[in-house]
Amino acid sequence: MNQASAVRGPAVVFDDVSLRLGGQTVLEQVSFRIEPGALHCLVGPNGGGKTSLLRSLLGQMPHSGQIHLEGAATPLGYVPQSLDFDRNVPMTVNDVMALLGQRRPAFFGAGRRQRAVYAQALQRTGVGELGAQAFGSLSGGQRQRVLLAQALSPAPRLLLLDEPSAGIDESGVRLLEALVGELHASGVTVLWVNHDLQQVRRIAQSVTLINQRVLAHGPASLLDDLPGAAR
Structure with a gap:
């Protein structure tokens, strides 16, 4: 399916978004727009507010200003930097997939049709091959692949990625880029928090540079004009 004929994901609009935690400014008057169906990367220094902005979009952080979506945004997929998970909890990968994607009480498990969807995503x-394996026994890269799989079940209209390639080997990074590229080509809107500017140059359609405030916003080519300190 080419992007011209696909159903586009939503536009994402941040309008004067500010956030303070513990008396410290995390975000200050952040305003920009991500176009429908764009593959957009959010870049900037550690502690600059990228993850906080993503969590604000998810409704997980208290903020002032407005964040709104223009167009259908569900299903929504989200891949966090990591999953806060007790390795001693006896849950398999399949259990985690059912828990993260549950539409009914977790103790019922996933239905047959949903299990098939999860298996395909994995x-x-x-x-x-890891569905029956204990989630706590997986490597960091394997856990990230599982989190990506749950974000694809079902296929999203809006995909939010918070440095999903952290801890993944080179083959995993290539797979991640290919999957995200396929989703983007089908019209999904992708917002990707990314610290790897080489990867951003490879895959991004547009970018926003943020360090509490928006420092730059536009096509990915603007990265070539940034001073060395911003890279």
Whole structure:
């Protein structure tokens, strides 16, 4: 399916978003727009507010200003930097997939049709053989692949990624880029918090540079004009 004929994901609009935590300014008057169906990367220094902005969009952080979506945004997929998970909890990968994607009480487990969807998603992210394995025994890269699989179940209209390639080996990074590229080509709007500017140059359509405030916003080519300190 080419992007011209696909159903586009939503536009994402941040309007004068500010956030303070513990008396410290995290975000200050952040305003920009992500176009429908764009593959947009959010870049900037550590502590600059990128993850806080993403969590504000998810409704997880108290903020002033407005964040709104223009167009259908569900299903929504989200891949966090990591999952806060007790390795001693006896849950398999399949259990975690059912828990994260549950539409009914977790103790019922996933239905047969949903299990098939999860199995297909795990296969797409290269960990199809790990469904019965204890989630706590996985490597960091394997856990990230599982989190990516749950974000693809079902296929999202809006995909939010918070440095999902952290801890993933080179083959995993290539797979991640290919999957995100496929979703973007089908019209999904992608917002990707990313610290790897080489990767951003490879995959991004547009970018926003943020360090509490918006420092730059536009096509990915603007990265070539940034001073060395911003890179």
